Every structure is written in structure tokens, then in C-alpha cells.
Amino acid sequence: MSLSPTEFRSGMRQLAAAVNVIxxxxxGARAGMTATAVMSLTAEPPQIAVAVNRSNASYAAITGSGVFAVNVLANDHxxxxxxxxGADGVKGEARFSAGQWDxxxxxxxxxRDCAASFDCTLVQEVAFTSHVVLVGLVRAVRVAPGTTPLLFMDGAWASLVRAxxxxxxxxxQLIGELTGALDAVLASQGSFTRKLHDFSAAFIRVNAPVVDVLRDFYTRETFASASRLDAINQRKREVEHKLQDLLIRGVGTGEFEARDPVAAxxxxxxxxxxxxxxxxxxxxxxxxxxxxxxDLVVAMVAKRHPVPA
Incomplete structure (x- = not known):
């Protein structure tokens, strides 16, 4: 039996694709459209292909000018x-009021700030019913390495998370700094209460200026290899074990009150x-x-004295 357009589209909605503006x-007038049907053809010579609906106004502009650019959008685009x-009804030159253009x-x-731009001359057109595949010879490329691209999947914008x-x-490096801070605290003179307070304060001093490093790691850790995560987790456990030991020793001296120092x-x-x-x-x-x-950390485990009757 033949496949219906609805069935075909439901399958294609699951094909995540990079989002581009062609x-x-x-x-003398600029024109552009959003497209996901873009592909690399050859590296020698460098050629790229874009599928465009014949009814799109940009198709006539591209074939009329003989040039086009593929702008690979970043995740904030x-x-x-x-x-x-065309979501907001703006057409033609007015569309370029969004973004900065070179x-x-x-x-x-x-x-300007997209992930990559491919500047092309049109070298071939291949017709497929309602669409035409435009083949461009790439004349220049601008790349912003490390940029996170914008994706489209299942009718929604998405993004790429990389390990x-x-x-x-x-x-x-942050874990290393925390380990060093904890080692210095444990080696210092003073009560276990003072040591716990100093470690907690050092933890915040190390991390407060660079919270973006923490957020980036938490975002990407599920995409890391098992071996890389094992190495990181081993270093984190070193910090945990040293803190546990500090609490256990503090409980032993009577400074801390914690039934389960590990949980604490x-x-x-x-x-x-x-x-x-x-x-x-x-x-x-x-x-x-x-x-x-x-202060709050110390209050969590400090020995509580009975209140006089």
C-alpha cells in the first residue's frame, strides 16, 4: 500500500536536523528563508546542497542572483x-532587522554570530516535484568553533549537548582546588568545628565566581564516556571521604552530633x-x-546542649 503524506511527515518529525537560514x-534586495534540508555534497570541490520549495519567494531570488549563503544557526537563534x-508575517528585506549581517x-x-556560514555560487539545479535541490560551490566559509547549533525536532526547537x-x-580543576582546600583545613590547628567552617567557606569561595563551570558540567555529564566519568567521580569521592572523616572525628570528640556522619x-x-x-x-x-x-553547615551538626528547665 502507498504511504500517506501524514505518515511520512510523522516519521520525518523524529529526524533531528540543524537549522539554517538560506x-x-x-x-539590490535581500531575501532569506529557514531550512533544514541542507547537506554536504563534496569536499573537492567544496559543494553544498539545499532543497527549496519552488513556491518560496527565496527560490526565485536565488536563481535570479546565482548566489546564496547557508547560515548554520546557533542555539540562541x-x-x-x-x-x-515566516512565523511573524515579516517578509523580504524586513526579515533582516533580526540579527547582524555581513x-x-x-x-x-x-x-555574524552563527555557528558557520557557507558563501556559495549556484552551479546546478535538480528538480524533484514541488522542490528543487540547489547545488552551491562554496567560495568562502566563516566558522565559530565550539558554537552550539540550533536543532529542530518533532515540531520544536532543540539543541545539541556535547560531552x-x-x-x-x-x-x-575545581575538584582539585577543593581537595587542596580540604587538605589544608585538615592539617591546620584548631577545633573540628573550625575546620568544618573553614572548609565550607573555602568551598563557596572556590565555586561562587565560576558557577558556569558547574552548570556546564552538570549539563554534559550524562553524555560523557564511562571512563571519563569514573575518573571524575573518583576525585569527588576523595572529597566526600575526607569530609566524612572530619565529621566522624568531630563526633568522636563530642563537638558534633550526627548519628550518621556519612549521610551528614x-x-x-x-x-x-x-x-x-x-x-x-x-x-x-x-x-x-x-x-x-x-555558619549554616556548622549548625547542622553542632552539639546541642539541653536548654535549662
Missing amino acids: TTRHD AAIASRFA VLETGAPIL NDGDFAAYE ADAILGLLNGIHRRPAATGAQAEDLARRLA
């Missing part, structure tokens, strides 16, 4: 994607790790936050 300049898809070689508009080695390395250590780290939900803080603001949270 642009051109014809007779959803509004631009909607604009060039040109490279052909004169086709290039979106980024740079994010993991930055997070591992988890609760303390949970409280301190909540720093990633706050805005970044530096200077006096970070110091005040460090003091207040350190």
Missing part, C-alpha cells in the same frame, strides 16, 4: 529561525553544591555568602 541578494520561517565574497548576507572535554577539565556529609555537600543555582559572586559578595553558608 540567504541571497538579488537586484530560535527567534531568527522563526522570523525567516557579506563575504558573493554578496549573499552572512549572519565537552574542556568543560570536564575545568570541573576537574552528603547533606552538607548537597547544600554547598546548591551554589550552582545562584548567580556568580566575587569579592565581598562571595565572602558574605561563604560565611553565611559555613
Whole structure:
């Protein structure tokens, strides 16, 4: 039996695709449209292909000018994607009021802060019923390495999450700083109460200015390899075990009251790790936050004396 258009579209909705704005300049006027049907053809020579509906006004402009650009949108370009898809009813030159635009070689508009732009001359057209595949010879490329692209899937904008080695390395460096801070606290003179307070304050001082590092890691950790996560988790457990030992010793001296020091250590780290939900803080603001949270941590396990009758 034949496949209905509805069945075909329901399957294609699950095909996640990069979102692009295809642009051109014809007779002094700019034109553009949003497209996901873009593909690489050959590297030698560099050629790219775009499927365009014949009824789209940009098709006539591209074939008339003989040039076009493929602008690969970044994840914060959803509004631009909607604009060039006609969602707000704006057409033609007016669409370019969204975004900042340059040109490279052909004169086709290039979106400044997109993930990549391919500036092309039209070299071939291949017709497929309602659509035409336009083949472009790439004359120039502009790339912004590391940019997260905008995706479209199941009727909604989406984005790509990568297991980024740079994010993991930055997070591992933070763990190293925390381990060093805890080692220095444990080696210092003073009560276990003072040591717990100093460690908690140091935790906040280290993390408060760079909460973006924490957020990036938490976003990407589920996409990391098992071996990379095992290495990171091993370093995190070192911090946990040292904090547990500090609490156990504090309970032993009578300074702390905790039936389960291991659970108490988890609760303390949970409280301190909540720093990633706050805005970044530096200077006096970070110091005040460090003091207040350190006071709260100590209050969680401090020995409570009976209130006189």
C-alpha cells in the first residue's frame, strides 16, 4: 500500500536536523528563508546542497542572483529561525532587522554570530516535484568553533549537548582546588568545628565566581564516556571521604552530633553544591555568602546542649 503524506511527515518529525537560514541578494534586495534540508555534497570541490520549495519567494531570488549563503544557526537563534520561517508575517528585506549581517565574497548576507556560514555560487539545479535541490560551490566559509547549533525536532526547537572535554577539565580543576582546600583545613590547628567552617567557606569561595563551570558540567555529564566519568567521580569521592572523616572525628570528640556522619556529609555537600543555582559572586559578595553558608553547615551538626528547665 502507498504511504500517506501524514505518515511520512510523522516519521520525518523524529529526524533531528540543524537549522539554517538560506540567504541571497538579488537586484539590490535581500531575501532569506529557514531550512533544514541542507547537506554536504563534496569536499573537492567544496559543494553544498539545499532543497527549496519552488513556491518560496527565496527560490526565485536565488536563481535570479546565482548566489546564496547557508547560515548554520546557533542555539540562541530560535527567534531568527522563526522570523525567516515566516512565523511573524515579516517578509523580504524586513526579515533582516533580526540579527547582524555581513557579506563575504558573493554578496549573499552572512549572519555574524552563527555557528558557520557557507558563501556559495549556484552551479546546478535538480528538480524533484514541488522542490528543487540547489547545488552551491562554496567560495568562502566563516566558522565559530565550539558554537552550539540550533536543532529542530518533532515540531520544536532543540539543541545539541556535547560531552565537552574542556568543560570536564575545568570541573576537574575545581575538584582539585577543593581537595587542596580540604587538605589544608585538615592539617591546620584548631577545633573540628573550625575546620568544618573553614572548609565550607573555602568551598563557596572556590565555586561562587565560576558557577558556569558547574552548570556546564552538570549539563554534559550524562553524555560523557564511562571512563571519563569514573575518573571524575573518583576525585569527588576523595572529597566526600575526607569530609566524612572530619565529621566522624568531630563526633568522636563530642563537638558534633550526627548519628550518621556519612549521610551528614552528603547533606552538607548537597547544600554547598546548591551554589550552582545562584548567580556568580566575587569579592565581598562571595565572602558574605561563604560565611553565611559555613555558619549554616556548622549548625547542622553542632552539639546541642539541653536548654535549662
